[in-house]
Amino acid sequence: MCFHILAKALSIIVKMIEEKSMQQAIIGFHLDDEQDWVADLACGHAQHVRHNPPWQNRPWVMTAEGRQEKLGMMLNCLKCEENRSISLN
Numbered sequence: 001m002c003f004h005i006l007a008k009a010l011s012i013i014v015k016m017i018e019e020k021s022m023q024q025a026i027i028g029f030h031l032d033d034e035q036d037w038v039a040d041l042a043c044g045h046a047q048h049v050r051h052n053p054p055w056q057n058r059p060w061v062m063t064a065e066g067r068q069e070k071l072g073m074m075l076n077c078l079k080c081e082e083n084r085s086i087s088l089n
């Protein structure tokens with residue numbers, strides 16, 4: 001039977017939906033104590049959006065225009081993801 005293939009497909013879809021739900025829109029930006037840019041997310045969490053090449057390459061965060069452009073962009077919220085995995089365990 002191909003039930004296990006179906007179950008596998010279903011688990012992949014569920015995972016995709018769950019991952020998608022961790023995406024939060026950027027509603028603003030602020031600087032932290034170390035002058036690193038932090039994105040304020042729709043869920044109330046905040047996440048660093050550092051420009052630290054070559055590891056983190058976000059030249060747009062350095063300019064007001066670039067940040068303005070990214071408002072509303074979806075970002076994977078690590079804190080939401082963390083909360084979810086804690087609640088699942």
Ligand SMILES: [Zn+2]
Binds near residue numbers: 024043045078
């Ligand atoms: Zn969040």
